Amino acid sequence: MKRLLLSLLLVTSFLPASYAADNKPEETPAPKIKVGDMAPDFTLQDQNGNKVSLHDFKGKKNVALAFYIFAFTGG
């Protein structure tokens, strides 16, 4: 009985670790651009069809660049 309890305890103590591992974004590697890097320039179209480039703001403003997953979702 003692043995059974011990093995049960062992099994359950491993559960949280494996569960956490399963939830990790295993297929998403670390971002290429990190703090301290120069942000690569881009030119993209906004919702009104205007072209917007990162270099438009160089020397003028900071840029808060917010990547989001999909339109029509929260955040």
Next chain:
Amino acid sequence: MQAFQQNLAKLEAADTQVLGVSMDSRFSNQAWAEKIGVSFPLLSDWGGDVTKEYGLYNPKYKAARRVNYLIDKNGKVIEMQLDSEAIDPSKVVQACEARKLGR
């Protein structure tokens, strides 16, 4: 993006331009911007070239990860928040305000 819109006045006061980016089409972004009242640019990275250049492409969703960058006036990244950390923009707002004060 709603959270950035709510903080837009603070960010603009701290010399910061907000740009949203996703792999949605421009028309999807247009409809969404109208629906939720976003007044800053939502940029369409159709095809994902920019998303991939930044290393933010998530193959599982075939979309960008949720990431906030704060880029200074010289083009250097000074703040980054990933995934769930990137929902609340208050860290970005604080960093902008600190810079405005001449940290």
